[in-house]
Amino acid sequence: MKSDNELKTKAYQAVKNSQDKVRQDPYRLHYHIMPSVGLLNDPNGFVYYQGKYHLFYQWNPFGTNHSSKFWGHFSSKNLVDWHEEPIALAPSSWFDKNGCYSGSAIVHEDQLYLFYTGNVRDENGDRETYQCLAISSDGVNFDKKGPVVQLPNGYTAHFRDPKVWKHEEKWYMIIGAQTEQVTGTVVLYESIDLISWRFLGPITERQDFGYMWECPDLFSLNDKDVLLFSPQGIEPEGYHYQNIYQSGYFVGKLDYQEVSYQHGRFEEIDRGFDFYAPQTTVDNKGRRLMFGWMGVPEENEQDHPTISHHWIHALTMPRQLELKDGKLFQHPVEELVNLRKEAVIYSDVVIKGEKIQMPRVNGNAVELFLEVKENASRQFSVSFGNNTQVLFDQENKLVTLKRKSMKSNQLEKRQCHLNDFKNVRIFLDASSIEIFINGGEEVFTTRIFDDVKNDSIYFHSTGKMIIDINKWELKQV
Numbered sequence: 001m002k003s004d005n006e007l008k009t010k011a012y013q014a015v016k017n018s019q020d021k022v023r024q025d026p027y028r029l030h031y032h033i034m035p036s037v038g039l040l041n042d043p044n045g046f047v048y049y050q051g052k053y054h055l056f057y058q059w060n061p062f063g064t065n066h067s068s069k070f071w072g073h074f075s076s077k078n079l080v081d082w083h084e085e086p087i088a089l090a091p092s093s094w095f096d097k098n099g100c101y102s103g104s105a106i107v108h109e110d111q112l113y114l115f116y117t118g119n120v121r122d123e124n125g126d127r128e129t130y131q132c133l134a135i136s137s138d139g140v141n142f143d144k145k146g147p148v149v150q151l152p153n154g155y156t157a158h159f160r161d162p163k164v165w166k167h168e169e170k171w172y173m174i175i176g177a178q179t180e181q182v183t184g185t186v187v188l189y190e191s192i193d194l195i196s197w198r199f200l201g202p203i204t205e206r207q208d209f210g211y212m213w214e215c216p217d218l219f220s221l222n223d224k225d226v227l228l229f230s231p232q233g234i235e236p237e238g239y240h241y242q243n244i245y246q247s248g249y250f251v252g253k254l255d256y257q258e259v260s261y262q263h264g265r266f267e268e269i270d271r272g273f274d275f276y277a278p279q280t281t282v283d284n285k286g287r288r289l290m291f292g293w294m295g296v297p298e299e300n301e302q303d304h305p306t307i308s309h310h311w312i313h314a315l316t317m318p319r320q321l322e323l324k325d326g327k328l329f330q331h332p333v334e335e336l337v338n339l340r341k342e343a344v345i346y347s348d349v350v351i352k353g354e355k356i357q358m359p360r361v362n363g364n365a366v367e368l369f370l371e372v373k374e375n376a377s378r379q380f381s382v383s384f385g386n387n388t389q390v391l392f393d394q395e396n397k398l399v400t401l402k403r404k405s406m407k408s409n410q411l412e413k414r415q416c417h418l419n420d421f422k423n424v425r426i427f428l429d430a431s432s433i434e435i436f437i438n439g440g441e442e443v444f445t446t447r448i449f450d451d452v453k454n455d456s457i458y459f460h461s462t463g464k465m466i467i468d469i470n471k472w473e474l475k476q477v
């Protein structure tokens, strides 16, 4: 086994070796968090500490597969400009030698605590899992304390991704789990000192909802407890659950004494092709903020065109969550207005069953905000370049996002129901699009790999519409 220093040195060397190749990629994003080289997956340890946001991520510096996992680290004062910090965790210890897997962060007595899963393969290749702790006093250097939670009876070694929070006087930890009957669930622990943890049990038992629940997150909004998680093994059902794995949530109430969670139905949180393993934190302004991984595990990874440039995947924009009528709404955080450069604004644009382009409404790092004033059109669409389109179908109350498949030249789609189309806010970056419909009621997050030179934007209606069109060029950060 390599020492911590050796592994980190090897990782920095991998960055040096590939960074020129990475930078030449026209699909590099302008204002999203990406790995300097290699593979990024889940956001981890999102926390506000000592006046800054800290955001860690699952990182394989050595390649674009999932073979090795470090915790990379970014920090930011404003959620817009991110500074890359030294590597936080390397898989250098007996309890995490096959990966420092996902986890979370909390602040206690001005120290930063990271809880993560140590992934281990024994000599037969069998999986072992340890929930581990690392502590920092400066937010940069982390001291590994080793495992604090062992695998309890009744669960397989698919037991990972601890999320920790405080409720009243105690600390709680939730972990994504698979029972020995191969059903997914989450289990709850409690602690008074963050070191010794008492197993309380599963908070919900479902026999019919997948074989593993990854990356759970439990938080309160408006007196409700939201459980956000990423279940695996859910079959497609109409336009639901079309991706290989999903992310979504229950809204309910956790009874900490009874260890039971009464909740409603599962809602997918994002309707696009590329969204997984989101994580939230609460900041100094009391906002519930979320980042997601703008990707999904395994599906399509070998087809990503960025692999030839030695990197893959990115995180979403930071979003603020709001719970309204039992549904999570997502808002791009207000700080993102600081990305804006020149504005192009057209009020009361009349589109009459035609396809139009507006002067200077184009680009590949842009924000677009469209407000519907009048709508007598059965269908309305916005198209980006040759192959990406979002289509609002008033007649069938459906939204459809189309993109070119990474595997073939075919178009593929994701859809969701929408009662009434009022407005849409779109963040387009060189190879990604995030679409917030009706103030975040529905969101589509997707990578798009198209001709970056074609930066045209078209509006198309089948009947008469009046809309306001606002467009901003966005900064490179």
Ligand code: FRU
Pocket (backbone or CB within 6 Å): 041, 042, 058, 069, 101, 102, 103, 117, 160, 161, 214, 215, 276, 277, 297
């Ligand atoms: C989710 C996940 C987590 C795990 C991590 C490993 O994408 O599978 O469950 O901790 O990725 O990188």
